[in-house]
Amino acid sequence: MKQLTTTLFAAALSLAPASLLAEPAAPAAAEKKAEKKADFEVTVTCNDQMQFDKKAIEVPAGKVVKLTLKNVGKVPKIAMGHNFVLLKKGTDLTAWAMKAMTAKPTDYMPTAEADKKAIIAHTKLLGPGEEDSITFTIKEAGDYEYLCSFPGHFALMKGKITAK
Ligand code: CO
Numbered sequence: 782m783k784q785l786t787t788t789l790f791a792a793a794l795s796l797a798p799a800s801l802l803a804e805p806a807a808p809a810a811a812e813k814k815a816e817k818k819a820d821f822e823v824t825v826t827c828n829d830q831m832q833f834d835k836k837a838i839e840v841p842a843g844k845v846v847k848l849t850l851k852n853v854g855k856v857p858k859i860a861m862g863h864n865f866v867l868l869k870k871g872t873d874l875t876a877w878a879m880k881a882m883t884a885k886p887t888d889y890m891p892t893a894e895a896d897k898k899a900i901i902a903h904t905k906l907l908g909p910g911e912e913d914s915i916t917f918t919i920k921e922a923g924d925y926e927y928l929c930s931f932p933g934h935f936a937l938m939k940g941k942i943t944a945k
Contacts, residue, residue, distance in 0.1 A: 819847035819916060827863040827907070827929065829854035831937045842922040842944040850904045851912040858908030863934070864889070866903040867917065867927045867942060874926050874939065881930035889930040901925065919944040 821844050826834045840846045850865040868877060877899055880891040888906035891897065902917035919925060922944050929938035 818845050820844035822847045822849070824849045824851060825865060826851045826853045827865075827938065828852075829856045829861055831861075831929075831934050833865075833929070833938055833940055836940040838940065838942045840919065840942055840944050843918065843920055845916055845918050847914055847916045848902075848904075849912055849914040850907060852907040852909055855909045858906065858911075862888070862906045862908060862931045863929045863938070864904050864906045864931065865915070865927055866890075866930050867901040867915075867925060869899050869901055870921070870923055870925055872899040872926070874928060874935065878928055878930060878935040882932035884930075889932065903930075906931065 821841055823835075823838055823840070823846065825838070825848065827850060828834075838848075848865065848867075850863070852863050854861055854863075866881070868874060877891070877896060880893065880896050881889050884891045890900075890903065901919070902915045904913040904915050907913060919942070925942045925944065927940055927942060928935040931938075
């Protein structure tokens with residue numbers, strides 16, 4: 782019996798790397814679904830220098846926007862994770878980011894109802910080489926702020942989406 786247990790344990794261990802490898806397939810599937818409906822598409826990259834490649838993005842108001850975030854860095858997620866969080870108009874970005882940075886168990890997405898309500902859309906937290914796509918529609922024309930909610934990043938990693 783002991784031998785069987787050992788064998789099963791070894792089998793479980795050998796399965797682990799495969800399940801880890803399978804993970805990046807999930808965003809690709811989500812991407813396919815989103816692609817059909819999008820009226821407008823934009824790609825944003827982020828890197829180890831804590832920067833988005835775009836500080837301002839213009840999108841059509843009332844249209845389905847597909848935004849893809851790509852982490853082109855090499856530093857592990859635990860030290861240099863990135864996400865893209867788009868906030869509703871009138872949200873205090875700094876106050877929101879301060880709450881987000883304490884929410885480590887949820888990948889720095891705050892869990893309080895009021896803070897969740899302030900979000901229009903957000904990607905998952907990305908490690909090096911990963912990407913994620915989100916789709917959203919901004920009905921009301923105007924300026925909307927976005928940020929990376931990883932602790933300490935929002936000072937550099939923020940920008941503005943203008944819906945026209
Ligand atoms: Co970041």
